[in-house]
Amino acid sequence: MARCSLSRSALPLPRARKPPVKFSLDWKYEGTQAPFLLALDRGYFKAEGLDVTIDTAGGSVEPINRITSRTYDMAFADINSLIKFRDQNPQTPLKAIFMIYSNPPFAVVTRKSRGIAAPKDLEGKKLGAPAADGAYAQWPIFVKANGIDAAKVEILNVGFAVREPMLVSGHVDAITGFSFSTYVNVKHSGVAQDDIVVLLMANYGVSLYGNTIMVNPSFAADKPQAVRGFLRGFLKALKDTTKEPAAAIESVLKRNETANKEIELERLQLALRDNILTAEVKANGFGGVDPARLDKAIDQIAPTYTFKAAMPKAGDVFDASFLPPAAERKAD
Numbered sequence: 001m002a003r004c005s006l007s008r009s010a011l012p013l014p015r016a017r018k019p020p021v022k023f024s025l026d027w028k029y030e031g032t033q034a035p036f037l038l039a040l041d042r043g044y045f046k047a048e049g050l051d052v053t054i055d056t057a058g059g060s061v062e063p064i065n066r067i068t069s070r071t072y073d074m075a076f077a078d079i080n081s082l083i084k085f086r087d088q089n090p091q092t093p094l095k096a097i098f099m100i101y102s103n104p105p106f107a108v109v110t111r112k113s114r115g116i117a118a119p120k121d122l123e124g125k126k127l128g129a130p131a132a133d134g135a136y137a138q139w140p141i142f143v144k145a146n147g148i149d150a151a152k153v154e155i156l157n158v159g160f161a162v163r164e165p166m167l168v169s170g171h172v173d174a175i176t177g178f179s180f181s182t183y184v185n186v187k188h189s190g191v192a193q194d195d196i197v198v199l200l201m202a203n204y205g206v207s208l209y210g211n212t213i214m215v216n217p218s219f220a221a222d223k224p225q226a227v228r229g230f231l232r233g234f235l236k237a238l239k240d241t242t243k244e245p246a247a248a249i250e251s252v253l254k255r256n257e258t259a260n261k262e263i264e265l266e267r268l269q270l271a272l273r274d275n276i277l278t279a280e281v282k283a284n285g286f287g288g289v290d291p292a293r294l295d296k297a298i299d300q301i302a303p304t305y306t307f308k309a310a311m312p313k314a315g316d317v318f319d320a321s322f323l324p325p326a327a328e329r330k331a332d
Contacts, residue, residue, distance in 0.1 A: 044236045060078040068216070220319075292314075
């Protein structure tokens with residue numbers, strides 16, 4: 001009996017494996033994480049040929065440690081923490097590649113009923129601030145920019161979990177935190193909206209940028225197209241989120257059963273208004289930075305941090321080469 005044979009060319013070809021991308025958020029699934037999750041749910045990463053997984057984290061430092069160790073490839077975290085990390089770890093030159101919070105959410109949140117309406121009013125008051133809080137890290141900049149006598153402000157090191165309750169109960173007069181989270185938490189703890197004062201540091205002389213997408217340099221070198229594809233997919237979802245924030249929140253709710261739709265939508269809308277759709281973004285588009293402003297921001301960090309090496313410049317910490325074309329990044 002004749003033996004039937006198939007040529008190698010007749011055999012079915014194996015499917016090309018989608019490049020995996022492990023991405024770390026900076027916090028749990030909340031309203032401000034919606035654009036990343038929406039990109040997954042609407043298949044924008046898949047359309048770029050990527051197999052993306054997105055995980056939560058415990059704060060803005062953990063994502064940086066994750067991509068440094070290469071357990072994750074890319075992350076969402078604070079660029080100011082990145083600048084300090086690079087100085088401490090020059091052998092790992094991480095870079096930011098897509099700015100999201102053009103204005104950072106760092107804020108002092110207080111109450112009119114505590115006699116505080118402006119930064120100078122903090123003198124003679126008690127400020128509750130977790131030692132590891134990203135907003136509290138900018139306190140020296142805020143103090144200098146607003147002529148506050150820091151010696152007249154009593155600082156209490158409080159835990160994240162009790163920060164807002166202490167303001168609500170009156171045990172402290174003000175707290176530091178991210179504006180869109182701290183404000184919403186205080187408001188939904190029963191404090192009247194017209195009694196809450198949010199001193200957004202970006203409106204009071206703090207010229208820093210905020211959270212950005214960052215990448216492990218080895219991953220960027222090995223898989224530059226995957227990095228570009230991720231940013232293209234994310235940009236589509238970010239634009240969708242600005243137009244349909246309520247729809248985007250559904251991607252959060254399906255992953256966080258304890259989340260409240262009203263609260264998370266409000267959190268997202270505040271972030272869009274104050275941190276994402278800023279005047280700079282409306283003029284220049286999503287994702288990029290103004291190098292002169294970033295240089296000024298690095299200069300502002302100096303009073304809060306002693307650089308071991310020479311102070312970096314904007315081009316050392318932000319790489320715009322992976323961004324989609326400027327025409328695609330315009331804010332509609």
